[in-house]
Amino acid sequence: MDWGSIISNALRSVVGLETVIFAMAAVGLNVQFGYAGLLNFGQAAFVAIGAYGLAIMVFFAGLSLWVGLAVGIGGAVVLALLLGVPTLRLRADYLAIATIAAAEIVRIAFRSSTLREWTGGSNGITGFDGQFYALNPLSNGTYGFGPWRFSERLTWVLLVGWVLLILFCVLVWLLMRSPWGRVLKGIREDEDAVRSLGKNVYAYKMQALIIGGVIGAFAGFIYALGRAAVQPDLYGTELTFFAYTVLLVGGAARVFGPVVGAAIFWLVLSLTDNVLAQAINAGYVSSSIMNPNQVGQVRFMLVGVLLMLLMIYRPQGIFGDKREIALNAR
Amino acid sequence: MRKIAAVWVGLVLAILATFLTGTMASASTASPSPTGVASTPAGSPTAGGTSPGASEQPAQGVRVFIREGRQGIAGAKVTVSQGDKEVATGETDERGAVVIGVPAAGEYTVTVDTGSLGGKELESDTITREVRPDEIAPVAFRVGQPAAPGEGAASGGIELSLVSQLVAQGLRFGLIIALAAIGLSLIFGTTGLTNFAHGELVTFGAVVAYLFNVTIGLPLLVAAPLAVIVGGLFGWAQDRGLWGPLRNRSTGLIAMMIVSIGLALLLRYLILFQFGGTTKSFSDYQGQAGKAIGPVLLRPIDMISMGVAIIMLLLVSVALLKTKLGKATRAVADNPALAASTGIDVDRVIRSVWISGAALAALAGVLLGLVQGINYQMGLQILLLVFAAVILGGLGTAFGALAGGIVVGLFIEVSTLWVPTELKNVGALAVLIIILLVRPQGLLGRRERIG
Amino acid sequence: MPADSSFHTGVPGATVQNGSRKAVAVAALADVPREPGAPKPDPILVADDVTRRFGGLTAVDVKHVEIQRGAITALIGPNGAGKTTFFNLLTGFDRPDTGEWRFNDRSLARVPAHKVARYGMVRTFQLTKALSRLTVIENMRLGAGGQRGERLMNALFRPAWAQQERDNTARAEELLARFKLDTKRDDFAGSLSGGQRKLLEMARALMSEPEMVMLDEPMAGVNPALTQSLLGHVKDLREQGMTVLFVEHDMDMVRDISDWVIVMAQGKIVAEGPPDDVMANPAVIDAYLGGHHDAPLTEAEEQRQLAAAEAELEAEHAAAEGDGAR
DSSP: OOHHHHHHHHHHHHHSHHHHHHHHHHHHHIIIIIITOOOOOOHHHHHHHHHHHHHIIIIISOOOHHHHHHHHHHHHHHHHHHHHHHHTTSOHHHHHHHHHHHHHHHHHHHHOSTTHHHHOGGGOEESOOHHHHHTOOOOSSEEEETTEEEEHHHHHHHHHHHHHHHHHHHHHHHHHTSHHHHHHHHHHHOHHHHHHTTOOHHHHHHHHHHHHHHHHHHHHHHHHHHHTEEOGGGGSHHHHHHHHHHHHHHOTTOTTHHHHHHHHHHHHHHHHHHHHHHHHHTTSSOTTTOOGGGHHHHHHHHHHHHHHHHHHHOTTOTTOOHHHHHHHTO | OHHHHHHHHHHHHHHHHHHHHHHHHHHHTTSOOSSOOEEOOTTSOOTTTTSSSOOSSOSSEEEEEEEETTEEOTTOEEEEEETTEEEEEEEOOTTSEEEEEOSSSEEEEEEEOGGGGTTOOBSOSEEEEEEOTTOEEEEEEEBSSOOSTTTSOOOSSOOHHHHHHHHHHHHHHHHHHHHHHHHHHHHHHHHOOOOTTHHHHHHHHHHHHHIIIIISOOOHHHHHHHHHHHHHHHHHHHIIIIIHHHHHTTOOHHHHHHHHHHHHHHHHHHHHHHHOSSOBOOSSSTTOOOEEETTEEEOHHHHHHHHHHHHHHHHHHHHHHHSHHHHHHHHHHHOHHHHHHTTOOHHHHHHHHHHHHHHHHHHHHHHHHHHHOBOTTHHHHHHHHHHHHHHHHOTTOHHHHHHHHHHHHHHHHHGGGTSOGGGHHHHHHHHHHHHHHHOTTOSSOOOOOOO | OOTTTTSSOSSOSHHHHTOHHHHHHHHHHTTSOSSTTOOOSSEEEEEEEEEEEETTEEEEEEEEEEEETTSEEEEEOSTTSSHHHHHHHHTTSSOOSEEEEEETTEEOTTOOHHHHHHTTEEEOOSSOOOOTTSBHHHHHHHHOSSOGGGSHHHHTOGGGTHHHHHHHHHHHHHHHHHTTOGGGTTSBGGGSOHHHHHHHHHHHHHTTOOSEEEEESTTTTOOHHHHHHHHHHHHHHHHTTOEEEEEOOOHHHHHHHOSEEEEEETTEEEEEEOHHHHHHOHHHHHHHHTTSOOSSOOHHHHHHHHHHHHHHHHHHHHHHHHHHTO
């Protein structure tokens, strides 16, 4: 087994595209779930709307990148309003069910052949990334050092992604140290109490849903541009649950929780993927037990187990505050 | 700590069960395929074919049916192409079916050589289909006017026969949803858990029935009850090994909901790992011809499964209304704390709800498998419809779930009169969101008391 | 000593008993007829024809009631009399089927809960709602009204709200000292004892500088050692000019602190009057105690009722936890 390549792949994944995308989606969830206690199980839809808003505007409508970004953001706001208006007055699990249903509606609509002319059906859309890469100041070549050497394209999109990610973390930090963030945290603990203190709980929840959704749409931009393609089935419910796992690994309601969580999450997945694949190729794992196609499936099982264990044993995340864990165990 | 160790009992059981299924299922693929012969042009790789001696069922491809009325047409020549490139050809068997593998997911055009039909004319001789990875996409060609109402596209106005056919199909689907929904609703009512792993109970039932039916070779009439029993045991094990201990630790409801998502992911991909990604069928009741009852065309197996579903739903209703345990269950679902203070053994009620809810979900899986085949994603796909049913009827009420299931099933099928079939579930989910807006307590639920 | 000793002292006890406002309230209510729906000389809250039904059950059916400004009014009645439901209706936490009520001559019927609070009517809950994973001081700061930093656009710019935050913090620290919670300032609220949570909830409600405080069973689940202190704080509210309406089961407390008592049974108001009058009223004893008692409770009886109430509280607590996340 080639441990060198396994380790360098794992190290690459710590800063890689997936880490950025899922960290960003999880920053959005952190605002919604971590701070406000809103169970948005449809983050995949917000990511998809960002990605598709961009791709459709640029590719089908022939408009500029900036219009695409604006449409993606606007779409996320509209989706948040559509979902929030009926469900934010209701119990938490209604929001969960409504958002997961909405995410499926969005995905099925994007992949339907009825709407193919506007969405590209199940093949999705490619060829909308030109404007973005034309902005790339880097000339051809590879950039970076050690295991972290990337092509100029990947370097550019990673650079933009990480800058955005850090900006969003700063935004969350600024918001959550303010009285506004305090109201949000109060709502997470007990919304009736906050209401009894004269705060318009509904409006705060809506703001949190919109902010988290728009950050999710930005994850969609990076996803679409990084892959230079959008494809409906990438935005299934699994994306949402991966983002939840990322958030819970790093610790909900912690500003950098999503970033730390995403790095650890993709490091672990990259390690298991590569180790398993190499073990199968080297014959350490009999092909009757597992073939190379099944490695990807192990990843999902691993995420499932991780999610359960985290929620049962460390609901505050790996680095959570011990005092909070004690309160949370009730 | 002993309890925490017991958390894993249910999981280990699940893993064992699926491993058993998987290893046996892969052994069974050596048996002769019931479908026609398909040939792949030399040079193009066999689908998914890195493993030597690839099974006869390709990883992905199309299942072509050529029918005249209810009869299949044998010996028709079929060509699958991508763009201008021919990918594979095949010839239909005596039931008018052939499975043709394709090397990779994508969009394929299926063309029937009209010369091979003995002078018969097809409504259309070319159909383009998406083939997803690990999926066998069905492609159906029909001769002449649609003889079977409900299958063909409605041309010019809505026919009464078409409507009644859709109503029948909707009822069939609705009964399946109702079976799954009662368990979900009662589990929610008695424990507060919104169980996102309920869909996997449905898949589990179908896969276990497949194991007994196809792998072991028992008739489905024996395999199905066995699957229901194993499903009930699985429910018991889950409650005993996972949910019970979590309740005893007073784990929060949101935490439990997320645990159920983790469990759903684990189970779904365990099933994929062992069962494979293709859609498989039970060995009995394949290719049954439909029988006309008035304007409605149903296969005998459809009528049997609808009968079974109705009988089971009646039994559950009677049990809830008349038996002591049933009354206790409704009392606990109504108000757990109050029920406990009146001396009802809440743990016993919850245990029985898990067993019966999981058993009903397993039955729903078997019946769903008869309709659309067995697939690792079938539970996920039906889960949101089950949620829609439960919310429509009012979370936590058993009869609401029953009524909600049937309404959702009918709605989905009848809506295809106006909505493209591929979008029919979208309509149901949109209605779910609208119901939350208009009447969040559901059709049969009560307005909530706050504070 | 508390920092604000200019006040009538937070220390409970008889010193407050004869506070000036008590005498004023008692004098104002002296001539009010002892009958349901009696008009008050200076009502802060007037309600008419308030009904609320759950299915077939009429939980609340109040024809007319007035609450005297600046007095402590107790709302008592047997379990299921509709006291808490009436509370929820008045504070906007539930919607009535019919009814109209005015607070300071402003109609509050069907006004959302947060607006009711902003108009100066603040409530606490039977099951304390301390915000567990916020610190005590953050709980207090949250109580302050009209915060500029609670608007999303201002939140990002600290200078926009920093001064106000400092003022609120100072006020919060004063209140914490008065409620003897200053040593817990930076602890999570979830780590407080039941009685301390009640105190925190009351102190937090005061941060919004309300005119009327609605207390839902302020003594439920409180360690006896803390009851006297809590009683003192409730009386203190009146001394600071606030109106208090509270629901309570503990008859001793009702007798001790209330200026006026309203009795509910089966959703209706069945009697009103000063505490001693009401408790001697045979109709009240009949309604409240189910006709099995004719005198103040014996100690054994009190113990039995206490145990029953605790069991009920526990059941409700379990039920509420079950509801919490739904």
